[in-house]
Amino acid sequence: MLYFILTLLTLTVLGNAPQTTDASAQFNRGVALQQENKWTEAAEEYRAVLKRKPDHVEAQANLGVVLARMGKTDEAIIAYETALKLAPHLTPIYLNLGILYFRINEFEKAINTFDKFLETNPSHLQARQLLGLSLVEISYNTAAIEQLVPTLAVAPNDPAILYSLGLAYIRTNQLKEAEGLIQKLAVLPTGLAVSHLLKGQLQLARFEFEKAIIDLKKAGELNPELPRLHYSIGLCYYKLGLNKAGLSAFEAEVKQRPKDFTTLYYLALLHEAEGNLDPAKQYVDLALAMQPNSVEVITILGKVLSRQGKNAEAAIAIEKAVAQDPKDSLKHYLLGKIYRELGRRDDSNREFNEARRLKAEETQTDRNKPAKP
Amino acid sequence: MRYISSATMRWPFFHLLFWLAVQPVLASGTISFTDVTKAAGITFVNQSSKEKKYIVESMGGGAAFFDFDNDGKLDIYLTNSYSVDEAKANKPRPPAALYRNLGNGKFEDVAKQAGVSDPGWAMGVSVADYDNDGWDDLFVTCFGHCKLYRNLGKGKFADVSDKAGFTHRSFFTGAAWGDYDRDGKLDLYVSGYVDFKLEVLPEFGKGQTCRYRNLEVQCGPRGLPGASDVLYHNNGDGTFTDVTKKAGVEDKNAYYGLGVKWTDFDDDGWPDIFVANDATPNYAYRNNHDGTFTEMGFMVGLAVDENGQEQGCMGVTIGDYDRDGRLDLVVTNFAEQYNTFYRKGADGTFTDVTTSTKTANTSLPFVGWGTRLFDYDNDGWLDLFVVNGHVYPQIEGAFPGAEYPQRKLFYRNLRNGTFAETATELGTALMQRRVSRGAAIGDYDEDGDLDIIVNEIDGAPMLLRNDGGDKAGNWISLKLQGTKANRNAVGARVTLKAGGLTQVQEVYAGDSYLAHSDWRLHFGLGSAKTVEEIEIKWMGGKISKKTRLENNQFLIIAEP
Numbered sequence: 021m022l023y024f025i026l027t028l029l030t031l032t033v034l035g036n037a038p039q040t041t042d043a044s045a046q047f048n049r050g051v052a053l054q055q056e057n058k059w060t061e062a063a064e065e066y067r068a069v070l071k072r073k074p075d076h077v078e079a080q081a082n083l084g085v086v087l088a089r090m091g092k093t094d095e096a097i098i099a100y101e102t103a104l105k106l107a108p109h110l111t112p113i114y115l116n117l118g119i120l121y122f123r124i125n126e127f128e129k130a131i132n133t134f135d136k137f138l139e140t141n142p143s144h145l146q147a148r149q150l151l152g153l154s155l156v157e158i159s160y161n162t163a164a165i166e167q168l169v170p171t172l173a174v175a176p177n178d179p180a181i182l183y184s185l186g187l188a189y190i191r192t193n194q195l196k197e198a199e200g201l202i203q204k205l206a207v208l209p210t211g212l213a214v215s216h217l218l219k220g221q222l223q224l225a226r227f228e229f230e231k232a233i234i235d236l237k238k239a240g241e242l243n244p245e246l247p248r249l250h251y252s253i254g255l256c257y258y259k260l261g262l263n264k265a266g267l268s269a270f271e272a273e274v275k276q277r278p279k280d281f282t283t284l285y286y287l288a289l290l291h292e293a294e295g296n297l298d299p300a301k302q303y304v305d306l307a308l309a310m311q312p313n314s315v316e317v318i319t320i321l322g323k324v325l326s327r328q329g330k331n332a333e334a335a336i337a338i339e340k341a342v343a344q345d346p347k348d349s350l351k352h353y354l355l356g357k358i359y360r361e362l363g364r365r366d367d368s369n370r371e372f373n374e375a376r377r378l379k380a381e382e383t384q385t386d387r388n389k390p391a392k393p
Numbered sequence: 394m395r396y397i398s399s400a401t402m403r404w405p406f407f408h409l410l411f412w413l414a415v416q417p418v419l420a421s422g423t424i425s426f427t428d429v430t431k432a433a434g435i436t437f438v439n440q441s442s443k444e445k446k447y448i449v450e451s452m453g454g455g456a457a458f459f460d461f462d463n464d465g466k467l468d469i470y471l472t473n474s475y476s477v478d479e480a481k482a483n484k485p486r487p488p489a490a491l492y493r494n495l496g497n498g499k500f501e502d503v504a505k506q507a508g509v510s511d512p513g514w515a516m517g518v519s520v521a522d523y524d525n526d527g528w529d530d531l532f533v534t535c536f537g538h539c540k541l542y543r544n545l546g547k548g549k550f551a552d553v554s555d556k557a558g559f560t561h562r563s564f565f566t567g568a569a570w571g572d573y574d575r576d577g578k579l580d581l582y583v584s585g586y587v588d589f590k591l592e593v594l595p596e597f598g599k600g601q602t603c604r605y606r607n608l609e610v611q612c613g614p615r616g617l618p619g620a621s622d623v624l625y626h627n628n629g630d631g632t633f634t635d636v637t638k639k640a641g642v643e644d645k646n647a648y649y650g651l652g653v654k655w656t657d658f659d660d661d662g663w664p665d666i667f668v669a670n671d672a673t674p675n676y677a678y679r680n681n682h683d684g685t686f687t688e689m690g691f692m693v694g695l696a697v698d699e700n701g702q703e704q705g706c707m708g709v710t711i712g713d714y715d716r717d718g719r720l721d722l723v724v725t726n727f728a729e730q731y732n733t734f735y736r737k738g739a740d741g742t743f744t745d746v747t748t749s750t751k752t753a754n755t756s757l758p759f760v761g762w763g764t765r766l767f768d769y770d771n772d773g774w775l776d777l778f779v780v781n782g783h784v785y786p787q788i789e790g791a792f793p794g795a796e797y798p799q800r801k802l803f804y805r806n807l808r809n810g811t812f813a814e815t816a817t818e819l820g821t822a823l824m825q826r827r828v829s830r831g832a833a834i835g836d837y838d839e840d841g842d843l844d845i846i847v848n849e850i851d852g853a854p855m856l857l858r859n860d861g862g863d864k865a866g867n868w869i870s871l872k873l874q875g876t877k878a879n880r881n882a883v884g885a886r887v888t889l890k891a892g893g894l895t896q897v898q899e900v901y902a903g904d905s906y907l908a909h910s911d912w913r914l915h916f917g918l919g920s921a922k923t924v925e926e927i928e929i930k931w932m933g934g935k936i937s938k939k940t941r942l943e944n945n946q947f948l949i950i951a952e953p
Contacts (some may be wrong), residue, residue, distance in 0.1 A: 056944040227606035261729050261757035293700075295748060350701035353691060360742065372691040376674070379696075379703065380646045383673050386615070 047079055057088045070368060077107040107263050111140045115147055125279045127157040134268055145174055148357045160315050161188040173235055177204075180209045186218045190225045198222050213242035220251050229256040245276060263290045281310045288320045292327070300324045315344040319351060323357070331361045349378035410885075419913055422769055424861035426845065428867070430514040433492075433856050440487040441850045442476035446785060448613035449536050449589050450476050451784045452566060452651075454830025454848040455518035455907035456763070459529050459835065461507070462548055463578070466494035467837040467911055470504075471848050472515035472533060480591060484731050486511055487531070494837060508550045509533075512540040515905025517831065519577045523627055525880040534907070542851060543631075555625040558633045563620045564589045569903025570646060571655030571664040572879050573640075573680055578627040579879045579902065580668055582642070582648025585620030587613050598794030599860035600739075606792070611783040614671050619647030619836045622668060622676075640686045641678075642666065649674035650707040652906050655751030655884065656899060659741055662934050664884045669724050687916060692742070694721065695735055700743035704730045705760075708906030712766030712775045713897045714750075715810055718888070720897060725761025725779055725906070729765055731766070732756040732779060751811040752777065752804055758798050758896075760784060763832025763905040767843050768857060771866030771917035773807035773894060780847050782828030793949035798826035798851070801880035824938065829855075833904065835911025841868050843915055867918040872898055876952040877933055884932035887914055891944075918944050 048094030050065030051329045066083040070075050080347035100117040103110065118133035134151035141147060152167030168185040175181060186201035202222065205215035216239035223232035239246055267290045273283045284307040290298035301324050307317045322337035338355045345351055356371030442450045448713040453905065455472040456617035469492040479486075488510040492500035504510035519532045528544035535812040541557045542550035554560075574580070595617065600608025602616025622644040625633035638642050644650065652669035659665060663680040670676065674696035678686035690696030697703050705727030711720050717736040726732055731753035735743035747753045759781035766775040781799035783789075789797035801823040804812035816823040828851040837844050842862025847855040869889075873882035884900045888895060898914045918924065929950065931937065937953050 094406065131792065228792055229606075230795070236792070259729070261754065263754075293748070353701035356691065357694075360740075375701065376688075376691045376696065379674050379691075383646060383648070383703070392525060 026289060043069050043076065048301055050079065050082060054082060054086055058119055059090045062086045063090065063296055075106055077103050077110065080106065083111050084113070085177060088116070088120060093124055096120055111137055113143070114209065118147070121144060124152055125157070125277070127154040131158075132155040142383050143173055149178070149181055153180065156184045156188050159191060161191040165192065166189040177208055178212050179205060179208055182211070183214045183218055187221060190218075193225075195222060195225065213239045216242065217246050219254070221248070224252060224256055224259075225261070228376060229260050247277060248273070250276070258286060258290065263294050266290050266336050267294065279310065281307055281314075284310070285314070292320050292324050294325070297328055299325050313339050313344070317390060318344075319354065321385070326358050326361065331358050333363060334358050347378060349375045350384055352378060410655070411736070415722070424859065426822050426857040427820060427860050428822035428825070428855050429498070429858045430853055430856045432498065434501060435492055435854060437471050437490040437492075437854055439471070439474050439848060439850050441474035442478065445784070447477045447589070447594065448587060448617070449564060450474065451611065451850070453516045453907070454850045455516060456831035456833045456846050456848040457518045457520050457531075457909035458833045458835030458846055459490065459520040459909060461529055461531070461544060463618050464491065466496050467494055467835045469500065469797070469837075469846050470518055471854055472512065472518055472766055472805060472907070475514045475801050477594065477610070478611045479590060480514065487516065495940045496822060496945065498838060499855075501546060507548055508552065509542050513537050514650070516566050517568055519570060519581075519903045520882045520898055520909040521570040522568070522904045523579050523581075523882065524631060526580065527880065528889040532568055532581065534568045536564045536589065537562055538563050538584060539568070541807065555633065557631060558625070558635070561623060561635065562733055567653035567669070567903065567907060569653040569655050570883055571666070571902070572685055572884055572932055573664055575663065576629070577875070577879055577933070578629045580627045581625040581633065582622065582653050583625070584622045584653050584657065584668055585644065586651065586671070588618040588648050591611070592863045593677070605785055605788065606704070608785065608787045608791055609856060610664055610787050614649040617648050619644070621647055624652050624859055629880065636684070639684065641687065648676070651707050653903055654709045654711060654901060655903065656711050656901070657884065658737075659887065662750055662930070664932070667709060667722065669709045670703070671705050671707065672703060674703045674726065675706055686852060694743035694745070698730075698733055699747070706732060707762045708743070708764040710764045710766045710777075710905060711738050711899065711901070714766055714775045714777070714806060716774065716799070716894055718895055718897055720899065722779060723764060723766060728760050729757055729784065732761050740908050747777065749810065751873065752814070753904070755814040756802060758794065758796070759802065759879065761802070761849065761906055762830045763834065763930075765905055765910065766836045767834050769843060769862050770805070770918035771842060771862055771868045771919065773866070773896065773917045774808050774893065776806045776832075777804040777812060778802070778832065778845065780829030780832045782830065783852065796826060798828050800824045800826055800831065822855065827852070828854065830907040831906050832878045833908040833910045835872065835916060836913070839947070841870075867921055868916060869918060869924055869942060869944055870913045870915045870947045872926070872927065872947070872949045874949060874951045875931065877935070878931045878952055881912060881951065882931065888928045889916050889924060890926045891916070891918045891924045913947065941948070
């Protein structure tokens with residue numbers, strides 16, 4: 021999520037409350053306090069209203085707004101979700117809720133929420149933009165491009181749109197289109213750092229890792245807090261096999277985006293590769309907390325456990341990975357190695373044979389693909 | 394120093410006393426590898442195409458250290474390259490070289506007189522006395538027909554390829570000899586790389602598989618069909634039979650074969666085969682003792698790296714780097730992949746221990762080819778040598794740090810399971826950027842340390858003389874002669890005990906990348922003055938022993 025794009029939309033419901041006089045007065049006081057930016061006091065008023073009238077939709081919705089203002093995102097989400105259960109037709113709440121999901125990197129939820137908002141507000145530019153950005157975040161790149169192109173027509177110099185659209189183009193191998201956006205960004209007053217970031221990512225996609233690092237570092241000199249900056253540097257180092265440098269970069273990224281799953285994944289992967297088993301396990305746990313069924317993270321878990329000598333537990337993890345991804349030779353190979361450590365010779369040979377068979381199939385398929393570093 | 398053809402004979406005693414009196418044991422820091430190519434009279438130039446528009450122009454560069462004239466001195470054979478454009482224009486091929494060792498540090502090229510100057514579009518070289526007549530013969534792998542040169546003695550070879558049955562045309566690269574049926578006659582395994590045809594040339598830079606990191610480059614191996622490997626059985630009458638299918642080594646997946654090595658990886662006394670495959674999993678064929686093999690690469694842990702990924706494997710070397718009595722294996726790989734150290738465990742399987750040997754990171758920028766585990770400082774611990782050079786000339790300067798010619802890597806064994814990369818400490822020659830391919834090891838000046846010959850694909854080779862290794866530690870050099878077993882004693886395994894430690898080596902015919910090294914097994918002994926025991930397990934199972942041997946001598950030991 022880009023730091024500069026998110027102006028929190030707080031659609032306050034200043035409704036006419038057909039409630040009891042006391043509740044109505046209390047609600048109105050809450051609204052007044054909210055308009056004076058007295059968030060804590062406003063929240064108290066709304067909570068008092070809800071204590072009397074738990075189905076007071078407007079109080080619930082406005083409570084969500086003030087909690088969001090107070091930085092109490094989790095409570096704000098609960099307030100919005102409760103409000104929407106009471107009044108699904110109050111579509112502005114979807115926008116507010118979507119923004120909060122976006123902020124906490126719950127992009128799939130954000131996408132669903134923005135979709136609902138846009139059903140009734142199809143011309144809402146910012147919602148479409150946020151939907152596009154969310155789609156980029158989870159690599160639904162073609163869909164993201166569909167959303168972002170029309171928003172770019174309306175806001176051609178919006179760095180967030182230019183960046184996210186560029187990223188989606190890179191990921192869909194539309195590199196010339198991405199190059200055009202990089203040039204546009206470079207001439208914007210606030211776009212130079214992002215331009216270097218995107219250029220670095222373009223070079224990364226072209227396997228020009230050394231060049232990418234140079235541009236990414238230039239971006240970092242201008243703005244070290246750009247999201248994905250350190251991640252991209254880390255990825256370059258990882259591709260060059262420079263795991264220790266990669267780890268430093270990913271560690272910097274995770275400080276900025278502690279809930280970025282992919283960064284957590286790479287931290288687990290590289291720590292395991294470097295034999296740093298305790299940190300590897302910590303990052304595995306964090307990643308699995310976000311995506312419990314991630315087959316790649318489960319595979320790293322198995323490798324870590326095996327290297328810790330916990331082969332029985334490792335076997336369970338890799339068996340789970342194999343069950344999810346039975347056509348991946350690598351996982352069968354790992355399972356074969358773990359069974360061998362456990363003295364399960366027949367099981368081990370079965371898995372090695374399967375790994376060999378699958379690898380032969382993969383090799384035939386991959387023959388016409390370029391070798392990737 | 395010439396060979397003394399009895400295990401009990403050695404250098405004259407006074408010579409040894411003199412040696413010990415005037416040669417203090419030096420620290421390894423005083424050792425250097427000196428490029429003596431020009432001084433030695435080696436003027437050979439490998440004339441490969443500049444642009445390397447086709448993969449067939451990038452893969453050659455075989456090198457051998459062997460004694461073709463039985464004068465006791467190591468001679469050198471170097472294959473030359475060729476290009477598609479030259480081939481299409483029917484231009485003559487640049488000649489291979491056979492450098493006769495004159496014994497005074499000088500060599501002279503006798504390839505033409507010997508009849509081995511034009512083996513074809515040559516790639517690699519392998520040496521064996523396939524007919525057990527006491528003269529080492531020469532096998533040259535080619536794009537096209539391979540050549541078998543029978544050594545007639547008197548400095549002459551005869552091309553017996555057709556008569557012997559080497560009529561198969563393909564893109565052959567690695568070759569190694571081993572007696573898989575233990576009948577006393579050496580058989581031959583030849584690896585096939587890609588199915589490349591001059592009539593249907595892949596277009597340079599066109600398509601996904603002809604690009605490397607956004608650069609237009611030659612195509613392959615990905616994108617091209619693989620070429621099959623071939624196992625030839627030695628019939629004992631000067632002919633060979635293709636037994637590939639019958640033996641079960643038919644390379645069904647048509648993986649891209651390069652380095653080959655026979656080794657008894659399951660310690661059952663029967664030679665097995667390891668094939669380093671480029672961009673595809675390696676093969677490890679277990680000998681079933683009945684003329685057939687079972688592919689065990691994944692089972693024994695040699696097919697892929699630690700993570701289950703196939704690598705761009707080129708060269709291979711085998712040796713007991715941690716002195717646990719088990720032979721470990723190293724393969725050299727493409728850039729962005731480490732050269733992989735496979736340590737053999739007590740259960741007979743191999744584990745990728747590259748990271749723990751501390752060799753992984755230093756090798757990442759390099760495309761590794763010829764390699765050898767050998768003891769350059771005679772301390773009794775095997776060090777690792779790797780020659781490098783990228784495949785694509787177009788990479789030079791294309792991005793920061795991108796190098797087409799690359800320096801060599803030298804890893805000193807720190808005796809604790811780890812290595813330190815010390816090429817910078819061993820003179821300037823190793824740091825010169827070259828486009829290296831085959832590398833062979835041998836003590837050509839017979840001073841008690843191991844020297845190196847490297848075939849550089851874009852120019853002159855490098856004869857790297859080890860200066861100081863002989864003074865850094867004691868040593869013993871053993872040449873084995875089979876009587877019932879094949880005469881070269883290929884497959885024999887020697888266990889040597891000295892100074893309270895044990896070393897193990899095997900005799901190989903086919904080494905490194907497209908290369909053949911000195912037959913003699915060279916053991917560094919450190920400060921040990923005597924070898925307590927040598928046990929030789931000959932191919933066929935016979936065991937012989939020698940005890941209480943003095944250091945610093947060359948011995949020939951015949952199979953009893």
